[in-house]
Amino acid sequence: MNQVNTLWFQVPFPFKQIIFWSVSWLVSLLFVTACEKKTSEPPDTSETRITIRFEHRIDGQKLQYDTLLYVNEAGNPYMVNEIQYFISDVILYPHNKGPVTINEWKDIHYIDTDLPTTLRWDVYDQITAGQYDSVGFHFGIAESENISFMYPNPPERDMFWPEYLGGGYHYMKLNGKWLPEGQSIQTLPFDFHMGIGQIYDSVGAITGYVHNDFPVILKSSQFEIMPGETKEIAIVMNIENWFKDPNIYNHDLYGGYIMQNQTAMQKAKENGHNVFTFAETKN
Amino acid sequence: MKTFLRIGFIVLLATACAKNTEPELVPVYKPTPDTLEIPYGFPTRLNIPDDNPLTKEGIDLGRLLFYDGRLAGRASEGKFMSCFTCHIQENGFVIGKPRPFPVGLDGQPTRHAMLPLVNLVWNEGTYGWNGSVKSIEDDVLAVITDPTEFGSSFLAVEKAIREIPGYPVLFEKAFGTKEVTVERIAKAIAQFVRTMVSSNSKFDKYLRGELQLTQSELNGFVLFTTEEGADCFHCHGGSGNPLFTTNLFYNNGKDSTFAGESDRYSVTGNATEKGNYKASTLRNIELTAPYMHDGRFNTLDEVIDFYAHELVWTPYIDPLMHHIATGGNQLVPSEKEDLKAFLMTLTDTSFIQNPAFGKPVSFPGEKTMILK
Known part of the structure; x- marks a missing residue:
């Protein structure tokens, strides 16, 4: 240190000034650059993710809303106005490995044909690259998760299922109109609403409840996802199958509303196993 | 040269860690932020615009304007109208009369029956019977010029409120400026209306x-x-x-x-x-x-x-x-x-009797004006 001091005193005065100010400027520049905003890191392109689209078809074609275009298996001409429903607990089945449940920050997803943003679900979870044998999910909300008042905000809030009828939330509202037998113009509304059913005694008092949610494994839903890829898959609701297999659902018989008709909801539930199919979309 | 270098150095040090934004104007009055307590079971998502947060001063000013018959800017014609003319607390904030009421200051009936002013802080941007109104602020502005309501003009309303002793300073407390504009009038009323929560039936x-x-x-x-x-x-x-x-x-x-x-x-x-x-x-x-x-x-x-x-x-x-x-x-x-x-x-x-939503006891400059 003494050597440095000695050398400093040997430097001629004008050069001392130049050295002093140069060092000062360098220090201050260091301050300036230290306080600049940090630029964001480039996105990690190695993330492997999945996006799920929700499609709605009748007889293999994209659903056309509000038009009396379709005829169901029972022979009822009908139209669909809107569909709102929940799916939950989406499960991926990797090849030769145990199933993976997509948890994200919520495990229930709401789909509303009036709200395009709900028709695409960019799943937050990272997915392990590789081969997958199939995809499954729960239609509606499982009993343990179907808790009244858990959605205070719209649009999910407006799916609430009245406490008197079992509480929780509608699994689905499929709203449309059909042309009753003998009518040529005057369509009638049908509210094909699914949720918790009720058991009534002979005087009409409710003695128990039935949870009509059900698991779905999509047929032919194998796919491969590469490292770093965002794989887009589609869950397709084939609407005609709600009214078709194994039960032929006749709107003339069940009328415009079924929330208090467990027989009708049971038939819908049984038909629901064949309603959903899988589609893979090329990126 | 030495002086220049010294000054440069000091300036550089002084500005080194400053933000790269324009210096903010500090208002004389800084309004006090207010919040709404969300009642049991009610939506947690409130529709409060970023450019019009709730403040105690804004809400107080809004309440005065809501009830002040001079708001229409037509007191010189002997005509008084405010939100209160048709939105009456004891009637759940509607007029409580059969059609053709309400009628505007020029005698024309409004096009539709009234919707009550209640829990509007949870309306997500579709106000009115057909949802054409995007915000409460927009609704206030529309009322001013609507021939079936105030039938007035922005200029007349601004002038009327500006000239009432006491109002400009209330605008300063609420918005940091004494300048009275229809936009600030609308913001203040909207703040007040957003506090009108009914959750105790x-x-x-x-x-x-x-x-x-x-x-x-x-x-x-x-x-x-x-x-x-x-x-x-x-x-x-x-x-x-x-x-x-x-x-x-x-x-x-x-x-x-x-x-x-x-x-x-x-x-x-x-x-x-x-x-x-x-x-x-x-x-x-x-x-x-x-x-x-x-x-x-x-x-x-x-x-x-x-x-x-x-x-x-x-x-x-x-x-x-x-x-x-x-x-x-x-x-x-x-x-x-x-x-x-x-x-x-x-x-x-408790909602229709809540004094916080009721008519204020006094108004700015009321000694010099007749209120209705």
Whole structure:
């Protein structure tokens, strides 16, 4: 240190000034650059993710809303106005490995044909690259998760299922109109609403409840996802199958509303196993 | 050179860590932030614009303007009107008179019946019967020039409020400037209106477990929330939606034709929305007659009878109106009484008597002006 001091005193005065100010400027520049905003890191392109689209078809074609275009298996001409429903607990089945449940920050997803943003679900979870044998999910909300008042905000809030009828939330509202037998113009509304059913005694008092949610494994839903890829898959609701297999659902018989008709909801539930199919979309 | 270098160095050090933004103007008064307490079961998502947060001073100013008959800017003509003229607290913030009321300052009746000013902080941007109004602020501005309401102008309103001693300083406290503009008037009133929350009706207390409903009220509640009953809940909410409106639009089977309507179709151009109007909130419904967008029904009994027997089929009827198959829900007289009893549990007396929403005791410059 003494050597440095000695050398400093040997430097001629004008050069001392130049050295002093140069060092000062360098220090201050260091301050300036230290306080600049940090630029964001480039996105990690190695993330492997999945996006799920929700499609709605009748007889293999994209659903056309509000038009009396379709005829169901029972022979009822009908139209669909809107569909709102929940799916939950989406499960991926990797090849030769145990199933993976997509948890994200919520495990229930709401789909509303009036709200395009709900028709695409960019799943937050990272997915392990590789081969997958199939995809499954729960239609509606499982009993343990179907808790009244858990959605205070719209649009999910407006799916609430009245406490008197079992509480929780509608699994689905499929709203449309059909042309009753003998009518040529005057369509009638049908509210094909699914949720918790009720058991009534002979005087009409409710003695128990039935949870009509059900698991779905999509047929032919194998796919491969590469490292770093965002794989887009589609869950397709084939609407005609709600009214078709194994039960032929006749709107003339069940009328415009079924929330208090467990027989009708049971038939819908049984038909629901064949309603959903899988589609893979090329990126 | 030495001096220059020294100054440069000092300046550089001084600015090294400063933000790269313009210096902010510091108002003389900094308004005090205010918050809303979200009642049990109510939505957690509030519609409060980023550029108009709630402040105590803004809300206080809004309340004064809401009730000040000079707001219309036509006091010199001997004409006084404010929000209060038609939105009366004891009537659930509607006028409480049958059509053709309300009428504007020039005698023209408004185009529609009134919607109550209640729980609007949870409306997500579709105000009015057809949802054409995007914000409460926009609604205030529209009222000023509407010939069926104030029939005034922005300039006249600004001038009127600016010239009342005491108001400019209240604007300064609320917005940091004494300058009176219609935008700030609208913001202040909107702040006040957003605080008007009703969450303490008999039904709310029932949901919170504080009391029991009568058997007739309970019967009515079951009718309200069942498809085989009256099925009101799909459009008007219930225990899962205590706003008692979805804030959505429906054709509920009132009419057979829809020519010249100011319906939802007139806003969206979607033909399936012909004859669609907002499902109004049923909170304080006992007080908010006349009913429907055109005020065609003067009593709850008339409304209940309509839904029971008088529905009109058209291709545009909402699919949720499944009772159209039988012309209505066919409630019998005892059921109608039960349903009405339940609807009356939605009356919130603490809301209609809350002094925070009532007329202020005094107004700026009132010694020099006649108030109505």
